[in-house]
Amino acid sequence: MERLYAFPDNSKHFHQFDSDQRIKEHSAYKQAKAGDAEAAFRLVTELSIEFIKALAGKFPPGVIYVAPFAQEATGDNAIPLLLSILCAQVLNGSNETDIVQQQRVYHTGADPMERLRLRPSFEGWVTPDASYVLVDDVVSMGGTLAELANFIQLNNGKVLGSITLVNAGRTTAFKPNKKHIRLLQERFENEIKTIFGIHTSALTANEASYLVGFKTADEIRNRCLKAEKETDLRLLSKGLG
Template sequence: MDRIYSFPASAKHFHLYRHDSELKKHPAYRAAKQGDNESAFELVWDLASHFLINLKGEFNEDTVYVSPFAKEASGDNAIPPLLASACASFMGGQAENDIVQLERVFHTGADPMERMSLRPSFEGEVVSGQTYVLVDDVTNLGGTLAELANYILINGGRVEGTIVLCNAGRSHDFVPSKKTSRLLKERFGNEIKEIFGIRTEALTTNEANYLIGFRTTDEIRNRLFKAKKETTKRLRSKGIQ
C-alpha cells in the first residue's frame, strides 16, 4: 500500500525523552524489548506514569490508543502495547489490539535509507470516524507511525496525534514545511513515490530533511541499492534470513 496521507496538521505530538539512553538505563529495558510483559509494565510505570497523567485532557476520553505491534510478536518489543494500555488507563479511552503490523521490519540499527526501504504494513478493523492516537516507545524518522497513520486514514479513521516515550529524530515535528515539500517536488518530481511508494506530501519531516540532501534521483537509487545490501548483511549477522 502506498503512503498517500500525511499526519493532519492539527495532530498533537508528545514525547518524554529526546534520547533513548534514558530508556536503556532502566533495569527492565532489555527484557521488555525482548517481549517480557512484566518488564514492559515496570518500565512504563516507572518512567511514564507522571508523563501520562499530565497529558490527561489533551485527547477525548473516547480516544483509541494503538501501537505498531507486530502480528507475529513472540519475542518482540512489549513496550508499545503496554504503553497504549497505560495511555487508556491514565487518560481515558481504550487500547486497540486488533490493528496489527503484518511483519517485523527490524529498524533497530538501521540507517535512514534502510528505514525508508523497510516499510511496515498493517491489517485490522478501523472504525470510520473513530479518533486514534498512535503510541510507540521510540521514533526516529517517524516512518512507522506515518505508515500506521496512513492505514487508519485510508480506512476512515481520524488521527489526532502521537505519544512516544522517546522522539530521537532531529526534528520532533511530523509534517515537513511547505518549502521543503516544494523543493523535493521540484527536484525529484514523482520519483520519490516511484522509489519508495511514498507521496512527497506524505513524508515525515525527518524523512524529507534526509532526502533533501540528495541532488539527483540517481544518487537516491544508488544509496538505496547499497542500503539494501547493508540490510541483508546486518540481518544475517543476527541470524535472520
C-alpha cells in the same frame, strides 16, 4: 500499499525523552524489548507514569490508543502495547489491539535509507470516524507511525496525534517543512513515490529533511542499493539472513 496520507495538520505529538538512553538504562529494558509484558509494565510505570498523567486533557475522552506491534530481532517488543494500554487507562480512552503490523521490518540499528526502504504495513479493523492516538516507545524518522496513520486514514479513521516515550529524530516534528516538500516535488516530481511508494506530501519531517540532501533520483537509487546490502549484513549479524 502506498503512503498517501500524512499526519493531519492539527495533530498533536507528545514525547518524554529526546534520546533512548534513559529507557535503555532501565533494568527491565532488555526483557521488555524481548517481549516480557511484566517487564514492559515495570519500565513504563517507573519511568513514564507521571508523563502520561500530565497528558490529561490533551486528547478528548474516548479516543482509541493504538500501538504498532513491531517485531524486533530478539522478539516482540512489549513496550508500545503496554504504553498504549496505560495511556488508555489513565487518559480515559480505549485500547486497540486488532490493528497489527503484517511483517517484521527490523528497524533497530537501521540507518535512514534502510528505514525508508523497509516500510511496515498494517491490517485490521479501523472503526469509521473514530479518533485514534498512535503510541510507540521510540521514533526516529517517524516512518512506522506515519504508515500506521496512513492505514487508519485510508480506512476512514481520524488520527489526532501521537504519544511516544522517545523522539530521537533530528526534529521532533512530524509535519515536514513546506519548503522541503516543495523542493522535493520540483527536483524529483513523482520519483519519490516510484522509489519508495510514498507520496512526497506524506513524508515525515525527518524523511523529507534527509531526502533533500540528494540532488538526483539516481543518487537516491544508488544509495538504496547500498542500503539493501547494509540491511542484509545487519540481519546476518543477528542470525536472520
